[in-house]
Amino acid sequence: MDNKELEIPVEHSTAFGQLVTGPPGAGKSTYCHGLHQFLTAIGRPVHIINLDPAVPNPPYPCSINITELITLESVMDEYNLGPNGAMLYCIEFLEANFDWLVERLDEILAEEGGNGYVVFDTPGQAELWTNHDSLKIVIEKLVKMDYRLAAVHLSDAHYITDASKFISVVLLALRAMLQMEMPHLNVLSKIDLISTYGELPFDLSYYTEVQDLSYLLGNLDSDPRTAKYRKLNKALVELVEGFSLVGFQTLAVEDKESMLNIVRLVDKMTGYIFIPSGDLEGTNTINTQALFGSAMSSAKLTGRAGGDVRDVQERWMDNKEAWDEWEKEEWKREAEIRAQLSSGIPEGMNGGESAEGTGI
Numbered sequence: 001m002d003n004k005e006l007e008i009p010v011e012h013s014t015a016f017g018q019l020v021t022g023p024p025g026a027g028k029s030t031y032c033h034g035l036h037q038f039l040t041a042i043g044r045p046v047h048i049i050n051l052d053p054a055v056p057n058p059p060y061p062c063s064i065n066i067t068e069l070i071t072l073e074s075v076m077d078e079y080n081l082g083p084n085g086a087m088l089y090c091i092e093f094l095e096a097n098f099d100w101l102v103e104r105l106d107e108i109l110a111e112e113g114g115n116g117y118v119v120f121d122t123p124g125q126a127e128l129w130t131n132h133d134s135l136k137i138v139i140e141k142l143v144k145m146d147y148r149l150a151a152v153h154l155s156d157a158h159y160i161t162d163a164s165k166f167i168s169v170v171l172l173a174l175r176a177m178l179q180m181e182m183p184h185l186n187v188l189s190k191i192d193l194i195s196t197y198g199e200l201p202f203d204l205s206y207y208t209e210v211q212d213l214s215y216l217l218g219n220l221d222s223d224p225r226t227a228k229y230r231k232l233n234k235a236l237v238e239l240v241e242g243f244s245l246v247g248f249q250t251l252a253v254e255d256k257e258s259m260l261n262i263v264r265l266v267d268k269m270t271g272y273i274f275i276p277s278g279d280l281e282g283t284n285t286i287n288t289q290a291l292f293g294s295a296m297s298s299a300k301l302t303g304r305a306g307g308d309v310r311d312v313q314e315r316w317m318d319n320k321e322a323w324d325e326w327e328k329e330e331w332k333r334e335a336e337i338r339a340q341l342s343s344g345i346p347e348g349m350n351g352g353e354s355a356e357g358t359g360i
Contacts (some may be wrong), residue, residue, distance in 0.1 A: 013109035014146040016272045017118035024124035027189040032121045033060035048106050049345040052123040053090040063108045071268035087125050095134040098283035123212040130175045150183040150269040157188040160207040161197045161218040164226050192252035195320050208248045213237040250312045
């Protein structure tokens with residue numbers, strides 16, 4: 001790749017953020033929507049950038065939409081291309097019009113003093129982040145502009161229930177890591193639904209840590225669909241283990257502990273936790289929520305499943321019903337507290353108590 005391809009503007013904004021990748025149905029848009037809600041709730045300004053030209057109206061607040069530049073439908077109509085070819089054309093068009101993206105980023109990041117937090121939601125077409133270079137070039141240019149990004153690669157947790165599908169997911173994640181060449185976090189999404197797929201042959205940690213995959217060969221050899229590919233299966237397992245790069249975190253978008261774990265890990269990968277005080281010109285305000293998340297990385301914040309896979313297994317697989325009941329009680333208690341605070345009654349005091357009776 002020559003220097004001309006990576007030519008960047010002299011003056012530009014910078015930001016921290018995420019590049020969200022994954023196959024169709026992995027939950028990328030749902031994650032982006034949940035992430036927007038979560039970061040907004042903890043006081044971190046965030047901008048979601050939709051890079052999928054097939055989605056003019058994404059389900060989240062969108063600061064920049066590639067459909068402002070080009071749409072999949074228009075390319076298919078004009079050049080008589082199928083959806084796959086048109087998608088590649090759109091991302092190549094974005095690469096050729098990189099200045100447009102920079103200008104739009106500068107506009108939205110101006111409110112944060114030139115810095116901010118951005119999340120790029122990408123299409124589900126695997127070629128874009130496994131062997132096609134346009135998206136990679138766009139990200140490399142942003143990195144050259146001091147955008148500190150990490151890839152968050154989502155895979156549906158359902159695939160761990162089938163040995164052949166799990167190996168495919170691991171291979172896809174490995175290929176994405178090698179192609180994008182950036183800090184990378186692999187995530188098993190929709191982990192809250194895993195109990196509906198039946199019992200797993202191994203503990204959840206076996207899949208998140210991608211332990212000795214040779215144990216899966218027995219399952220593959222006993223399956224008529226994959227038994228005839230015995231040598232190929234063995235070679236694929238050896239390939240994955242030879243790189244020894246892939247591991248997974250888990251994600252349940254509606255669970256705040258799960259989201260906090262992902263955000264904390266990405267903040268460490270990008271260096272967001274080390275943002276200096278806002279007293280300095282051109283920097284963000286002090287990042288107390290990220291520092292807190294980092295300091296508490298080995299602790300249970302509320303007793304629920306966060307980053308420890310054993311807690312995740314207990315929460316979503318072994319004792320899901322009991323935890324669901326506990327969570328409902330917590331929500332009920334929080335609702336009562338909010339109602340008391342909104343009515344001006346201090347927490348712990350019911351409507352019939354007086355300040356004198358409580359010792360206030």
